[in-house]
Amino acid sequence: MVQAVQRYVGGRVLRKEDSRLLTGRGRYVDDLALAGMVWMAVVRSPYAHARIKAVDVAPARDMPGVVAALSGDDLASEWAGPLPCVWPVTEDIKMPQHWPVAKDKVRYMGDAVAVVVATSRALACDAAEAVQVEYEPLPAVTDVEAAMAEDAPLVHEDLGTNKSFTWSHGGVGDVEGTFAKAPVVVKERYWHPRLIPNAMEPRGVLVQPGLSQGDFTMWSATQIPHVAKVTLAMVTGISEAKLRVVAPEVGGGFGSKLDIYAEEALCLALARRLQRPVKWIEERSENYLATIHGRGVLQDMELAATEDGKLLAIRAKLIADMGAYFQLITPGIPMLGAWLYGGCYKADAYWFEYTGVFTNQTPTDAYRGAGRPEATYAIERAMDALARRVGKDPAEVRRMNFIPPFSEPTALVTGLQADSGDYEATLDRALELAGYDELRKEQKARLDRKDAKLLGIGISTYIENCGWAPSSLLGAIRYAGGGWDSASVRVLPTGKVEVFTGTSPHGQGHETTWSQIVADGLGIPFDDIEVFHGDTAVSPLGFDTYGSRSLAVGGVALKMATDKVVDKARKLAAHELEVAEVDLDYESGRFSVKGAPKQARSIPELAFTAWQAHNLPPGLDPNLEASATFDPPNFTFPSGAHICAVEVDTETGKVDFLKYVAVDDCGTVINPMIVDGQVQGGIAQGIAEAMYEEAIYDENGILLTSSMMNYLVPSAVEIPVATLDRTVTPSSTNSMGVKGIGEAGTIAAPPAVLNAVADALSPLGVTDLQMPVSPQRVWHAIKNATGRNGGPA
Amino acid sequence: MGTRRVSLRVNGVPQEAEVEPRTLLVYFLREGLGLTGTKVGCDTSSCGSCTVLMDGESVKSCTLLAVQADGREVTTIEGVAEGGELHPLQRAFQENHGLQCGFCTPGMVMAALGYLQKNPTPSEESVRLALEGNLCRCTGYTNIVRSILAAAPAMNGHAAAEAGVPGG
Numbered sequence: 001m002v003q004a005v006q007r008y009v010g011g012r013v014l015r016k017e018d019s020r021l022l023t024g025r026g027r028y029v030d031d032l033a034l035a036g037m038v039w040m041a042v043v044r045s046p047y048a049h050a051r052i053k054a055v056d057v058a059p060a061r062d063m064p065g066v067v068a069a070l071s072g073d074d075l076a077s078e079w080a081g082p083l084p085c086v087w088p089v090t091e092d093i094k095m096p097q098h099w100p101v102a103k104d105k106v107r108y109m110g111d112a113v114a115v116v117v118a119t120s121r122a123l124a125c126d127a128a129e130a131v132q133v134e135y136e137p138l139p140a141v142t143d144v145e146a147a148m149a150e151d152a153p154l155v156h157e158d159l160g161t162n163k164s165f166t167w168s169h170g171g172v173g174d175v176e177g178t179f180a181k182a183p184v185v186v187k188e189r190y191w192h193p194r195l196i197p198n199a200m201e202p203r204g205v206l207v208q209p210g211l212s213q214g215d216f217t218m219w220s221a222t223q224i225p226h227v228a229k230v231t232l233a234m235v236t237g238i239s240e241a242k243l244r245v246v247a248p249e250v251g252g253g254f255g256s257k258l259d260i261y262a263e264e265a266l267c268l269a270l271a272r273r274l275q276r277p278v279k280w281i282e283e284r285s286e287n288y289l290a291t292i293h294g295r296g297v298l299q300d301m302e303l304a305a306t307e308d309g310k311l312l313a314i315r316a317k318l319i320a321d322m323g324a325y326f327q328l329i330t331p332g333i334p335m336l337g338a339w340l341y342g343g344c345y346k347a348d349a350y351w352f353e354y355t356g357v358f359t360n361q362t363p364t365d366a367y368r369g370a371g372r373p374e375a376t377y378a379i380e381r382a383m384d385a386l387a388r389r390v391g392k393d394p395a396e397v398r399r400m401n402f403i404p405p406f407s408e409p410t411a412l413v414t415g416l417q418a419d420s421g422d423y424e425a426t427l428d429r430a431l432e433l434a435g436y437d438e439l440r441k442e443q444k445a446r447l448d449r450k451d452a453k454l455l456g457i458g459i460s461t462y463i464e465n466c467g468w469a470p471s472s473l474l475g476a477i478r479y480a481g482g483g484w485d486s487a488s489v490r491v492l493p494t495g496k497v498e499v500f501t502g503t504s505p506h507g508q509g510h511e512t513t514w515s516q517i518v519a520d521g522l523g524i525p526f527d528d529i530e531v532f533h534g535d536t537a538v539s540p541l542g543f544d545t546y547g548s549r550s551l552a553v554g555g556v557a558l559k560m561a562t563d564k565v566v567d568k569a570r571k572l573a574a575h576e577l578e579v580a581e582v583d584l585d586y587e588s589g590r591f592s593v594k595g596a597p598k599q600a601r602s603i604p605e606l607a608f609t610a611w612q613a614h615n616l617p618p619g620l621d622p623n624l625e626a627s628a629t630f631d632p633p634n635f636t637f638p639s640g641a642h643i644c645a646v647e648v649d650t651e652t653g654k655v656d657f658l659k660y661v662a663v664d665d666c667g668t669v670i671n672p673m674i675v676d677g678q679v680q681g682g683i684a685q686g687i688a689e690a691m692y693e694e695a696i697y698d699e700n701g702i703l704l705t706s707s708m709m710n711y712l713v714p715s716a717v718e719i720p721v722a723t724l725d726r727t728v729t730p731s732s733t734n735s736m737g738v739k740g741i742g743e744a745g746t747i748a749a750p751p752a753v754l755n756a757v758a759d760a761l762s763p764l765g766v767t768d769l770q771m772p773v774s775p776q777r778v779w780h781a782i783k784n785a786t787g788r789n790g791g792p793a
Numbered sequence: 794m795g796t797r798r799v800s801l802r803v804n805g806v807p808q809e810a811e812v813e814p815r816t817l818l819v820y821f822l823r824e825g826l827g828l829t830g831t832k833v834g835c836d837t838s839s840c841g842s843c844t845v846l847m848d849g850e851s852v853k854s855c856t857l858l859a860v861q862a863d864g865r866e867v868t869t870i871e872g873v874a875e876g877g878e879l880h881p882l883q884r885a886f887q888e889n890h891g892l893q894c895g896f897c898t899p900g901m902v903m904a905a906l907g908y909l910q911k912n913p914t915p916s917e918e919s920v921r922l923a924l925e926g927n928l929c930r931c932t933g934y935t936n937i938v939r940s941i942l943a944a945a946p947a948m949n950g951h952a953a954a955e956a957g958v959p960g961g
Contacts, residue, residue: 018887021895022879024830024870028896031829121824122815200834200842200930201896251832251896252930284835507894507931677890677936684933708839708928716924716934745933 007588008516008526012673015512016527026249029204029221034277037206038067040270041124042263042280043114043131044289045106048142048360048701049153050135052104052113060116060130065123067274069116069131072101078269080237083325084260086480087332089356093165096156096358098325100235100262100269106135107155107324108361109703110289112262117270117278140360140701144298144319147357155324155358164322164356165331169338172415173349178313182304186385191770192374194296194321194695196705197367198713199506201251202282203291205264207271215242216271220264223253224544225504227328227481228260229536235265238272247534250506254685255366256291257506258546259328263290288706293695294367296321297334297354301341301378304349309390309397314413316341316378318354323363330363331356332479336371336468336547339414343379344423344463344639345401347413360701366546368685368746372464380460380751381758388762393440394459394755395431399424402461408732409634418463418637419731419739422665426727427461430641430663433723439645439659447763453647455658456760460752463639466740467552467733469632484631485549486540487558489518489565491624493611495604497522497529502542503554504534508742509674510550514558516670521562522603523589540627548638548740551670556734557630564626566603572610572624573601575617636731636739640664642683642752648760653779655691655757657720662748664724667731667739675741676724682745684719689746690753691772692718761785799863803828804872812859819843821859822869830870830899834928841927844900844907845869851907853926870899873906881947882906882940891940893931901927905941913949917942 020026057069076099083098101112114131118124139153146152147162155162179185206219216238222228225245233240250257263280271278282291297320304313320334334354341352369376383401387394402423403410409417436457443455468474469483488500499514511531519526532538542554566586573591574581577599584591592600606624609615613622645659662679669675692712696704705711730737750771757773758766765785770777783789796811803826810825822828822845833855834842843855846868873880879887882902892898901924908923909915915923920941921934929937 014887015890017895018892019879021892021898022870022883022886022902023874024828024899026895027829028832030833031823033824121820122813198928198930199896200840200894200928201832202834249895251834252894254930281833284837284840509893673890677893677932680933680935681893681931682933684935685930707837708835709837713839713928713930715926715928716921716938719934721935722933 008519009670011671013512013516013526013671015509016515017509017511028201028249028251029206029219030281032206032219032248034206034208037277037279038117038119038274039121039124040115040117040267040278040280041128042112043116043128043133044286045109045111045113047106047135047137048109048140049138050106051138052102052106053134053136055114056132057114059132060127063127063130065119066127067117067119068270069114069127071114072099072103075101075269076103079235081234083235083262083265084231084328085326085330087329087478089167089331089335089478090165093331094159094161096159096325100265109701110362111324115266117274142359142361142697142699142701144321144357144359147359155360162358164358166353166355167335169352171351172413173313175313175315175349175351178349179302179304179315182312183307184305184389186303186382186389188301188382188385190299190301190378190381192295192297192299192377193771194364195294195367195689195693196288196695196711197254197256197291197294199252199254199256202284202287203257203261203263204281205267206277206279207267208277209271209275214239216268217244217246218264218268219246219248221250221257222247223250223257223504223506223546225534225536226502226542226544228264231260232264232268236268238268244537247504253506254368255294255370255546258366259292285707288711289362289703292327292365293323293362294364295374296364297374299374299378301382303382303386305386307390309386309392309400311345311347311401313347313349314342315351320354320356321361321364322356322358323361324358325363327363327365330365333364333366333371334374335477337375339412339416340372340375340464341379342413344403344421344461346403350413361697368682369743372743373747373750376460376462376464376747377751380462381754384755384758395427395436398427398459398461417634419634419733420729421463421637421639422727422729423461423639426639426663426665427641429725429727430643430661433663433725434643434645434659434661436643452651453649454760456646456648456756456758458644458752458754458756458759460642460748460755462748463637464744464747465635465637466548467632467636468547468549469553469635471631481543483553484629485542485554485557486627486629487554487561488540488627489561489625491522491565491603491607493608495524495528495607497524499529499531499558500539501531501533501554501558502540503550504544505550506545508545508550513551513670513674514555517555517558518562521559522565524603548742551738552636552734552740553630553632555738556736557628559736560628560630561626564628565624568620568626569603569606569624571617571620572606576601576609632733634733636667636733638664638666638739638741638744640744640748642748644752644756646756646760648757648778650782653775653782655773655778660720660722662722662724662745663726664741664744665727665729666741666744667729668737669728670738678741679724679745680722682743683722683749684714686746686749687719687753688714689771690750694772797860799859801862801865801867803867804869814858814860816859817855818857818859818862819854822854828869828871832896832899834896839928841904842897842900844903844927846903846907849907849910851904870902873902882909882944885944885947886940889936889940889943891932891937897927897929901929901937909941909945909948913945915942915945
């Protein structure tokens with residue numbers, strides 16, 4: 001059988017999303033308005049930890065335009081259940097109840113204490129300021145180690161402790177014995193700062209109570225409309241069948257919209273109570289407080305090795321800052337990295353455990369990479385520390401420890417089976433592109449001439465896992481949802497195609513990529529394909545978009561559905577042409593009889609006759625449409641090598657990029673333009689993490705980096721251009737060979753940058769360097785190591 | 794609270810309205826005129842998603858009151874394409890993958906348009922500096938900068954064509 005000719009898959013196809021987005025016709029939540037709509041504003045706590053003595057909403061209620069003003073107690077009857085956390089990682093986990101509006105105590109700065117509803121955005125803001133709340137401030141806890149002290153203030157008194165759980169991987173091999181006997185042990189401690197995701201579109205919700213009894217449509221700036229439908233039905237008691245969730249145009253997520261938020265539940269409850277459309281749009285200052293933060297993990301990382309740098313064992317122990325409550329998957333975030341602290345290296349023994357701790361700060365949850373940046377940072381920085389300890393080049397130490405190339409499932413030291421990989425090939429290509437040997441010469445020359453500007457070279461050879469599946473495995477690690485996804489393909493009688501996907505893009509370009517897959521599969525023009533997503537009334541059940549899963553799960557489901565359509569069309573073509581199916585060739589949407597190519601039927605012709613259903617073969621249903629779900633048998637394991645060269649001014653602590661090279665391997669590529677865009681954007685976010693961003697709280701739990709004025713989201717001036725290339729090692733997990741690329745850059749970049757700065761400063765004796773490497777932090781590191789106020793070695 | 798009368802041209806169309814004096818220009822455009830292409834991404838004039846042109850100068854419409862635009866000519870993202878055809882700058886963004894989620898895009902395009910109209914042959918560094926007030930979280934800026942650099946010669950041709958100069 002002849003395969004369909006590929007015309008679009010693998011090509012640099014321009015995005016069909018762009019013309020509407022470039023002309024201001026994209027419709028995000030805040031661009032929607034409904035007749036009779038009212039606005040919600042949330043009254044938030046200025047304290048990190050305080051008892052609520054009284055909430056007086058009367059002054060707000062009496063203001064012009066105000067429709068309602070309600071405290072947590074007033075709203076208590078609205079909830080059928082608390083806000084969801086769907087990943088209770090251990091049996092003995094201590095789970096606090098998280099209500100949309102606090103009732104007894106506020107537990108972080110920004111915790112909701114009341115809501116007001118008014119006829120305009122401005123009047124709602126005015127009224128929120130009029131609500132009187134009497135607080136009794138309590139001591140706050142903001143440090144993960146301090147939170148575990150005996151006398152620490154308790155975030156949740158009813159739990160009796162701030163320590164929620166300890167989860168252990170269980171270990172592989174003789175960890176204790178290997179460390180006890182190993183000639184070389186490297187011990188490192190890394191603080192992975194709290195980060196504020198900063199999707200450019202703030203969150204927003206609009207709820208329309210329906211015309212029929214008890215139904216609701218919710219538009220939300222979310223990554224997860226399907227998950228929101230299930231969970232918000234449970235929170236509000238609204239029948240799941242009467243709740244439609246729509247993610248319209250969504251302006252970035254990065255994990256921050258992979259969550260179920262109080263404001264979604266509140267708008268639903270208020271629309272039900274008031275029987276009017278209710279809208280809430282997050283202000284950026286609220287976003288800093290009330291949208292999840294990422295990271296916030298203290299990592300103790302140990303490597304055992306031989307004298308020449310051969311890795312023997314890895315042991316990682318983490319304390320993770322949960323913040324004040326669990327959001328959707330807060331406790332599970334470090335587990336997303338649990339099998340990656342061994343990187344792409346061979347070893348004999350492995351240990352990983354983490355402890356989740358409550359603090360009086362914004363809840364943490366998934367932020368681009370989620371668990372995997374922490375793991376990659378720990379192993380890649382520790383590999384550099386090992387290289388320094390044994391006196392070898394960091395590239396050489398990596399090379400001697402790499403797992404050799406493989407194309408079928410192969411065991412990692414952590415116990416997982418990786419799908420495919422060629423780690424040495426990506427490193428070799430990156431070294432070549434970076435001009436590694438020349439960089440080392442230049443580095444030495446600068447040291448020799450006592451140049452005040454030292455050169456540092458950082459390598460990060462990462463491996464990650466995406467497309468978390470199979471669902472049975474997710475069950476085994478106590479995650480409540482599944483790992484499958486789905487798609488439907490409908491060829492209409494006129495030959496146009498409707499594609500429905502369970503994934504929910506917010507910048508990734510699924511409409512383009514999904515159209516490429518279907519255009520090749522069915523031989524239909526790219527522009528004749530419409531992709532529908534993010535609307536639970538239209539799309540099949542699915543698990544939405546996060547964790548670089550969309551293509552590796554939903555895209556494969558789409559390919560399967562497309563193939564099913566072709567199979568059905570073949571049956572109909574054989575029937576109409578009066579030949580056996582095996583006597584048909586198929587190419588570019590056209591079935592032709594072998595040896596008589598003029599006897600043929602095209603997919604659009606067959607779609608029309610399948611719709612007419614005048615002459616179908618026995619057993620064939622009308623219409624040319626098919627659905628498929630895909631529950632992958634394994635994760636996919638993208639990998640790559642990033643190399644960065646920096647110049648560190650030892651007099652000022654300033655770090656400048658000289659070069660950034662990224663060679664990534666995400667398996668088969670559908671659209672190289674989109675893949676490169678994901679890598680470039682991911683690297684920028686990783687560089688932001690490495691050099692600029694950090695959520696800083698004072699000892700009272702007050703967020704000091706509370707706006708874009710003092711939390712440094714980098715601009716075009718700060719971010720360098722990366723040189724990109726890739727190797728292609730198809731995944732053995734799925735039929736398309738695809739892996740995932742959404743998070744790779746953010747996972748790979750921080751250790752590349754930190755290793756480069758550490759490499760530049762190691763001749764000065766600097767050993768301890770933490771993110772972000774601000775000029776101030778670099779300057780202090782130099783001063784602490786040398787006792788001098790900067791200057792050359 | 795009293796209101797003030799403002800009269801201005803937006804995308805070439807005369808507009809008159811009674812506004813609360815505290816109304817920001819961006820909300821007047823979005824909610825008063827229904828021109829929702831201009832976005833609000835922050836409350837500190839940091840992100841630039843709300844950038845529009847006022848008398849040809851790029852301004853942050855979240856930092857101006859509607860009354861300050863009285864008597865002025867305002868251009869928003871909706872006024873950039875002509876006759877259903879993307880402007881060369883918009884086309885360059887598409888061809889260079891200069892956008893992903895699209896939320897910062899209207900502001901980026903307007904900031905770049907204001908800049909290129911005054912600096913028709915920019916360097917990469919100057920484009921980066923010109924974009925300092927516009928944040929993007931998706932692209933890492935590389936492709937935005939490429940888009941603007943690619944648009945410059947095309948725009949010069951476009952401007953020349955508009956002025957009736959043969960060959961640009």
